[in-house]
Amino acid sequence: MARKAIIFHGTGANPGVVWYPWLGRRLAERGYAVEIPHYPGLNVEPIATFLPKVLADHEFDEQTVLVGHSGGAALLLALLEHLDTTVSQAILVAGYSTQPNTDDEPVLQPAYDWAAIRASVRDIYFVNSRRDPYGCDERQGRAMFERLGGTQIVRDDGHFGDIDQPYETFELLDRLIP
Template structure:
């Protein structure tokens, strides 16, 4: 284990990659501020199934208690499932959810086959910060608010952001997320 904080970026499913939406911006800006960023396109990016994503995170990326994960949609699910059994420094949940929201692709992903262990998820990290848009077409704001209650996250609600860049929405920057990540790291006593 190293004392250096690593920031791991995890994209969503439906063909998303780490080279899409605001991920290149966030990686570039964080690295420009001296942070170590890990950004891989996960296997099975169309279906985003847990049986591939969780082992990839665990065995290839190997997060630890000095790792912050920024997960978008299914990437957030991966981070939360990981935190059920292993420590992280914290998680940024962007357009996250804890149910399949009525979508077959999500239902078949494996992320919802077992109940969530919210006590472990909270215990295994120092913070959970959640970004959600009131007009998300895939994850209703009510689901986000319920997740906020279950995860005891800091919820940042935004307007007009949709699913934060997925599908046909063009979103190449995300300064609010960049600021939140930097602020959380500055507030961490071990980072100073």
């Protein structure tokens, strides 16, 4: 069974920005089948109708690594809750489980089944920044870590990629994924 990585971009982003293509190339060089799907409806369409499309678009198994950035990390919570299998690893970069600021967040569910999420992933990482301009900060990461365990990594690196923060490589992620 081949190792697979699926990298989910953030709100309003696309597969060609920040560190997504770089990480995809790094993982492909190590033998991963890499998917970096484009989901313009991410955090625009309500999660109740958006999530079934994402679940239908991908296959998940015990060799799958999931990486999500910002809105894509929030998506991973819903995705993990509704999987019928256990994936190898999930890395939530600038993730959040509650509204991080005053913007509408259709990607969030009203509540989460934390036990179901935890049962769907062997290794989970939360990478957040104390200086996140959108509120996807270390407190958000801590709230998820306290419910799910895993590993929390706190940096001072803004949003780990944004319109005004190119962040073209992300060595930490390359090291976290075996």
